[in-house]
Amino acid sequence: MTESIAATAVSVPASADAPGAVERRGRPRNAAVGTAVIETVLRLLEEGVPLGELSMERIAREAGVGKATVYRRWAGKEALMLDVMRSLEHDAPELAGESVRDDLVTLLETLRRRGLAKRSSAVLRTVLAQIKAHPELWREYHEKVVRVRREAVHAVLRRGAATGELRADLDVELMGDLIVSPMLSRAMFHDRAELPEDLPGRIVDAALEGIRPR
């Protein structure tokens, strides 16, 4: 197990670790513990363990960690899941910045890839459900993860409206939803068969051109 920790090097967001100037005394925390726990959750989810069987009890046991230690770092199962989700976030993709259409496709492609990724797809469906049931957590997840991606889309759209590539009177928020939601829907609800390679392009083109004949 220890080696898998070193190998995967999941970036633990260290939610509970005091970042400030609080003077800490006594034995410092073993960073490997946090990593091991999150790594264990991911492993179990990939192995197909149903969410209902993902008890703190089992997580601690399989991670070879004391239950109290887990609770010292996360307030509960949901807080842990939040960190699990964050450990899956990739860096925002580089945007070419030339064509609005291409940038939007690039952003959607990131979503598509994550929906297909072995880990993410297994995890997203299950962990998101867990988080959504807890409003505070959902809000936090929304703030820190969702909003960032939405903002990226909005920025591209605003740029397009400014350069004349898109309508000037664009409702940025609405069009952002129009473009992102279909991909989100498919990634969350459907099978991976419904995430073909050309989907991002088709969605963006449809949104750009509209349905009405010209």
Added chain:
Amino acid sequence: MTESIAATAVSVPASADAPGAVERRGRPRNAAVGTAVIETVLRLLEEGVPLGELSMERIAREAGVGKATVYRRWAGKEALMLDVMRSLEHDAPELAGESVRDDLVTLLETLRRRGLAKRSSAVLRTVLAQIKAHPELWREYHEKVVRVRREAVHAVLRRGAATGELRADLDVELMGDLIVSPMLSRAMFHDRAELPEDLPGRIVDAALEGIRPR
């Protein structure tokens, strides 16, 4: 209790009742029990009881019903939730059939109203999470509820493509998602403030016209 049952008249989908010619023996089931249970779940959800506290134990207790009786009708919490969701389904809206745009707006308006409805909004967010965590239930829900609504949208789009109101080479599935997903996203993830009255119209118009300047 009896009166509240009669009063609300939730339509229980009678999941477990044998519809066929199976000869029933022994004391017949009391229909009021099924109604009372579902009604109790809805009441608790409306009262803001978190999903985690919605135990079968509590449901049975508050419905004044034996636990075994609940399990006799539903295989588990998820199966019960499925019926709870079904009890919320409204009839499909009447479509005027004249303008494609108006019909699409009408369909989205139904979704918006349900997202706003006191019951549905409270229930959808929580119960859906429950169901999604169980693949078989999710599939069944998808089959019986989601698919029907998607088909309605597809039918309107096909009609539009046939009458020349929309592009003839329309990708019906894709455009259906483009129109429905934004509303679903908002209804499920966001606050009710994000479901303004004119949203259906704006979504449909955006999808019809596209973003690119003409």
Added chain:
Amino acid sequence: MTESIAATAVSVPASADAPGAVERRGRPRNAAVGTAVIETVLRLLEEGVPLGELSMERIAREAGVGKATVYRRWAGKEALMLDVMRSLEHDAPELAGESVRDDLVTLLETLRRRGLAKRSSAVLRTVLAQIKAHPELWREYHEKVVRVRREAVHAVLRRGAATGELRADLDVELMGDLIVSPMLSRAMFHDRAELPEDLPGRIVDAALEGIRPR
């Protein structure tokens, strides 16, 4: 099942049947039902079913009888067990009446045989426990079964005291216990290996002669 009823012909004491002049109307009770129930209990006990698994539910099921029918005849499990015990009572043995010693041995032999009998030994140990836990039933059993046997012993002892075969100042009750209790103890607590053929004789002789050297 029906044949086994006819075959064994257990004498059901018909505890609940009104013997008096209560005018009965409607369909009379089916006598075979009572027999079948008691017969089923005995069969299950003989098959080694632990007392804890002897539920009314199971008894009714295995007897092919409705639960309500059982409760129509017996107030509860204990009342049923009482009748089961009574169905095992044999007639009092014939006493030769010549020698006090031989009569006592005859009486003890009856106990010994019952302790050895396949049915009785299996049943006594288990059913008695059940009954003893319910004071009213225990009292009734004591009245109707135990007392009769004790009286028989007392009668023999009194006869012996009168004829000079025994001490004239005999404490009949005490000596009755002295003779009967060892046999009861062994029959109830021990294995059948501790009920050898000559036990009644040895007990009676020991009680008659005493331990002190003469």
Added chain:
Amino acid sequence: MTESIAATAVSVPASADAPGAVERRGRPRNAAVGTAVIETVLRLLEEGVPLGELSMERIAREAGVGKATVYRRWAGKEALMLDVMRSLEHDAPELAGESVRDDLVTLLETLRRRGLAKRSSAVLRTVLAQIKAHPELWREYHEKVVRVRREAVHAVLRRGAATGELRADLDVELMGDLIVSPMLSRAMFHDRAELPEDLPGRIVDAALEGIRPR
């Protein structure tokens, strides 16, 4: 609760505690829990709670202890009852060792007193019934409790046979039963009225002298 535990100081036989050199890790068991549970059972029995209402559920509830904790220490209700019984065992009485008759009377007097004791009488009748229904438990109880007392009686009898105070050809086992069984019978089956002060003496004398006139 804590004080009542300290006050009564029931000696818990610590059935499940490993006595050996097994290295124990984790939080050690709270000895007060075992005591509190047994004390609660005794209290309930004294209060006349019928055996049938003595559920593990209730015992745990009234002892202020988690159900799982009870099951961690005892395999079931019967195992618990076994320890309850053992907590009632007194030390063997001191025997004067001069007269066989007096020693036997002393031993019987112990039984009589226990039959009269508030706790024991209430408990014995009910708990014994429970235990007897479970062969393994009964065997264990027999081994650890009954056999010891029988051996004490046998030892006295053997001594008497050796010193000439009793017959040399004495059947020790049989005579042991002859003396102990009547007391056991009365203590278990009858009311306390049937345990008069002079009963031990009368039983022993009757057994010693026999019934036949000299």
Added chain:
DNA sequence: CATTAACCGAGACGGTACGTCGAGTCTTGGC
């Protein structure tokens, strides 16, 4: 001979207890 009332099997019903498991806390010894 039709009525009628109690019988019967089946099984649903509200309860209660079963024995297990997980959540989150606490308490050891050891690092």
Added chain:
DNA sequence: GCCAAGACTCGACGTACCGTCTCGGTTAATG
């Protein structure tokens, strides 16, 4: 003070049985 282990309280899980109740259907005595 951190850590693994594991005991602790609490409460839900899903099952089984209790004793009662309602069904459809039978069966004998009554009218």
